[in-house]
Amino acid sequence: xxxxxxxxxxxxxxxxxxxxxxxxxxxxxxxxxxxxxxxxxxxxxxxxxxxxxxxxxxxxxxxxxxxxxxxxxxxxxxxxxxxxxxxx
Amino acid sequence: xxxxxxxxxxxxxxxxxxxxxxxxxxxxxxxxxxxxxxxxxxxxxxxxxxxxxxxxxxxxxxxxxxxxxxxxxxxxxxxxxxxxxxxxxxxxxxxxxxxxxxxxxxxxxxxxxxxxxxxxxxxxxxxxxxxxxxxxxxxxxxxxxxxxxxxxxxxxxxxxxxxxxxxxxxxxxxxxxxxxxxxxxxxxxxxxxxxxxxxxxxxxxxxxxxxxxxxxxxxxxxxxxxxxxxxxxxxxxxxxxxxxxxxxxxxxxxxxxxxxxxxxxxxxxxxxxxxxxxxxxxxxxxxxxxxxxxxxxxxxxxxxxxxxxxxxxxxxxxxxxxxxxxxxxxxxxxxxxxxxxxxxxxxxxxxxxxxxxxxxxxxxxxxxxxxxxxxxxxxxxxxxxxxxxxxxxxxxxxxxxxxxxxxxxxxxxxxxxxxxxxxxxxxxxxxxxxxxxxxxxxxxxxxxxxxxxxxxxxxxxxxxxxxxxxx
Numbered sequence: 001x002x003x004x005x006x007x008x009x010x011x012x013x014x015x016x017x018x019x020x021x022x023x024x025x026x027x028x029x030x031x032x033x034x035x036x037x038x039x040x041x042x043x044x045x046x047x048x049x050x051x052x053x054x055x056x057x058x059x060x061x062x063x064x065x066x067x068x069x070x071x072x073x074x075x076x077x078x079x080x081x082x083x084x085x086x087x088x
Numbered sequence: 089x090x091x092x093x094x095x096x097x098x099x100x101x102x103x104x105x106x107x108x109x110x111x112x113x114x115x116x117x118x119x120x121x122x123x124x125x126x127x128x129x130x131x132x133x134x135x136x137x138x139x140x141x142x143x144x145x146x147x148x149x150x151x152x153x154x155x156x157x158x159x160x161x162x163x164x165x166x167x168x169x170x171x172x173x174x175x176x177x178x179x180x181x182x183x184x185x186x187x188x189x190x191x192x193x194x195x196x197x198x199x200x201x202x203x204x205x206x207x208x209x210x211x212x213x214x215x216x217x218x219x220x221x222x223x224x225x226x227x228x229x230x231x232x233x234x235x236x237x238x239x240x241x242x243x244x245x246x247x248x249x250x251x252x253x254x255x256x257x258x259x260x261x262x263x264x265x266x267x268x269x270x271x272x273x274x275x276x277x278x279x280x281x282x283x284x285x286x287x288x289x290x291x292x293x294x295x296x297x298x299x300x301x302x303x304x305x306x307x308x309x310x311x312x313x314x315x316x317x318x319x320x321x322x323x324x325x326x327x328x329x330x331x332x333x334x335x336x337x338x339x340x341x342x343x344x345x346x347x348x349x350x351x352x353x354x355x356x357x358x359x360x361x362x363x364x365x366x367x368x369x370x371x372x373x374x375x376x377x378x379x380x381x382x383x384x385x386x387x388x389x390x391x392x393x394x395x396x397x398x399x400x401x402x403x404x405x406x407x408x409x410x411x412x413x414x415x416x417x418x419x420x421x422x423x424x425x426x427x428x429x430x431x432x433x434x435x436x437x438x439x440x441x442x443x444x445x446x447x448x449x450x451x452x453x454x455x456x457x458x459x460x461x462x463x464x465x466x467x468x469x470x471x472x473x474x475x476x477x478x479x480x481x482x483x484x485x486x487x488x489x490x491x492x493x494x495x496x497x498x499x500x501x502x503x504x505x506x507x508x509x510x511x512x513x514x515x516x517x518x519x520x521x522x523x524x525x526x527x528x529x530x531x532x533x534x535x536x537x538x539x540x541x542x543x544x545x546x547x548x549x550x551x552x553x554x555x556x557x558x559x
Contacts, residue, residue: 015464036465038435039529068464071527 001056007084010069010077017069021081024061028052034066047071051078060085092220092259094274098132098252101273102210105248107133110140111209114246116239117147118214118226118375121173122285125214125252127154128277134163142166144208146197146238146396147443150175151285159184168206170194170441177438180539183555189438189540191431191553194374195400195407195447196545198241203403205547211246213239213271214280218253219261222271226376227263227386229255231281234376234385235355236265240395243270254280265393288378293335293358294328298460301489303332305510306416306458309487311340312508313454313501315413320348322368323409323448324416326356326377329458333416334358341367352399352408353415353444355381355391363390372408374399374444400447402545409444409451417445419457419486421473424515426480426495428457429473431542434466436535437556442477447545449482454501461488461522466529469519474532475542476551486515493518 006022030048034041044066051074052060062081066074095101107113113133115126126145131154133141139162148155148169156179158164168190172180180189192200200206215224216231226236231254243249243266251266251274294300306329310316322337324330335358341348342365351359352372357380363371371391376382385391400409409415420440421429428449433439449455459468468488484501486493491513494502505512513521535554544550 036434036529038532040465040527042530043527068466070465070525 001082001086003057003060003082003085004087005085007081009080009084012065012067014067015069015073016067017074017077018065019077019081020063021085022061024059026059028059029061031063032066033064035068036066044074047074048078051075052082055079055082057082092274093222093271094220094256094276098129098275099136101250101275102132102136104273105210105250107138107210109138112142112144112207114208114211114242115143115145116214116236116242117145117149118233118236118238119231119281119286121149121151122282123149123151123214124279124281125212126152129212129252130155130158130163134158134161139163140165142168144168144206146194147171147441148176149173152176156184168192170197171443172438172441174439181437181556183537183539185539188538188552191441191540191542193400193442193447193545194238194396194444195402195409196543196547198396199401199403199545200547201241201245202397202401208242208246210248210250211242213243213249213251213266215251215253216280217255217257217261218251218274219257219259220274221259221268222251222274223261223264223268224251224253225261225263225265227382231255231279231283231286232382233286234382235373235393237374237394237399238396240266241397248272250275252277252280254278287376287382292328293332296328298489299329300332302329302458302460302487304336305492306333306456306487307336307340308508308510309456309485309492309505310337310414310454312504312510313414314504315454316340316346318347320346321350321352321411321413322348323351323353323412323452325418326354327418330416330418331356331358333458334362338362338365338367352412353448357381360384360391363388372399400444407451409448412448412452414454414456415448415452416456416458417449419459419468421470422457422459422468422486423470423473423480424519426483426486426515427473427476428478428483429475430477431475432553434532435556436474436532436554438540438553446478446482449478450545455482455484457483457486459486459488461490462526465526467519467522467526469515469522475553477542479550488518490521491518
């Protein structure tokens with residue numbers, strides 16, 4: 001699946017995540033800012049890779065501002081951003 | 089004999105007090121995040137070129153951020169306090185002070201002052217109303233804050249006492265909290281504080297459904313504890329869920345016609361309502377949290393002002409906390425041994441302090457922690473808290489939205505709650521249940537050097553807090 005335009009999902013509320021996705025020439029570039037970086041940073045980066053792979057996204061820049069969202073919330077926000085960014 | 093103690097300025101009072109390098113000054117925190125007095129006094133001291141001071145303040149709030157500059161400039165080299173909010177705490181955690189902060193409790197501080205362990209050279213009393221001889225009170229004036237309980241031991245034990253007021257009344261001010269016999273100098277200033285930061289207009293109960301579930305459970309635990317009967321005594325914090333618990337408790341007490349003896353602590357409008365509804369005979373008030381509490385302590389003779397020693401000192405012959413049945417307290421973390429952290433956040437940075445937490449927990453027959461299972465993905469229950477603020481031996485029960493964990497040391501309570509059909513779970517099982525939702529957090533990296541010592545109410549070292557690199 002190709003990301004063809006910039007798209008966002010989520011909010012900056014506590015316990016939510018704000019996700020921005022945009023096209024990238026080659027590969028996945030993930031930037032994460034998280035209030036729980038020490039406790040869950042690596043876990044979240046792994047999760048995002050997994051979700052993008054599940055969605056079949058091979059090239060994208062993704063920027064996440066995490067306010068302590070649960071895994072299911074991050075998954076929902078990333079999937080929503082991907083759907084919006086594929087531009088169909 | 090001079091007929092008043094009024095001096096022209098803070099500088100004059102400081103000069104007359106004989107304050108010198110290396111001495112200790114003290115402050116109280118009834119003006120909370122609206123306090124101007126600490127900043128005014130420390131600015132005057134800095135201008136006078138005095139250095140190497142110890143500041144002993146019952147609590148520090150973010151409005152006291154100018155103190156950080158005085159630390160950097162060597163005006164202040166030691167801090168003793170019972171609580172500091174996150175803005176000050178982050179700087180301390182980053183290591184701006186060479187010597188560790190000494191954290192005490194609201195009861196341990198006056199105890200150590202009275203025992204001579206932490207002598208005060210000059211105490212500064214922020215007084216919403218005072219007369220020219222120093223009789224003073226927090227009940228009246230544009231900066232009214234209600235009780236002056238934490239200032240009383242300072243006034244009684246400091247070498248010199250300076251009253252700072254923005255409402256100089258005619259002598260004699262009869263309804264005093266601190267009498268003239270302790271006061272050396274009186275200084276009139278334009279404003280001792282910003283009323284908006286001194287007391288909340290109203291403190292509100294939570295509307296968060298999770299908080300309401302916890303509050304309802306908390307009230308049910310109290311109801312079935314065996315303690316809720318005539319003569320019942322109670323304290324709660326001003327947090328939204330704790331206040332909601334007080335409201336549910338009030339409904340139960342009114343419905344079942346239970347007449348309690350007293351409510352204590354930092355007093356909010358919710359406890360005032362309980363007093364007026366006949367749930368309690370009296371309120372024992374060391375600090376007012378909102379305007380309704382200030383109004384009540386001014387007008388209702390059953391609403392009593394008490395000193396910090398009377399509230400919680402472990403070396404007093406007795407203190408109010410010793411007669412408490414139930415206290416509801418908060419936690420940033422609690423571990424499987426029921427130790428509670430209220431000093432540091434999830435990254436180990438200072439953002440609080442014991443206040444009366446460990447005093448009331450030690451005194452009350454039932455000490456309850458009320459907390460959500462997790463906050464922003466961070467589980468409330470850990471294997472070991474990052475800082476022990478209150479030892480687990482003093483905590484009886486943890487109430488969360490997912491279940492109630494009873495400390496195994498209190499088998500009677502465990503049986504009572506089980507018999508009542510309340511959702512009791514082992515704290516280890518509750519921890520696993522939470523982590524199934526949040527995931528298991530990776531351990532936070534170890535801090536650096538010791539930036540604070542947590543001193544238990546009896547004067548022994550309870551724990552240490554280590555530095556956290558600034559972001």
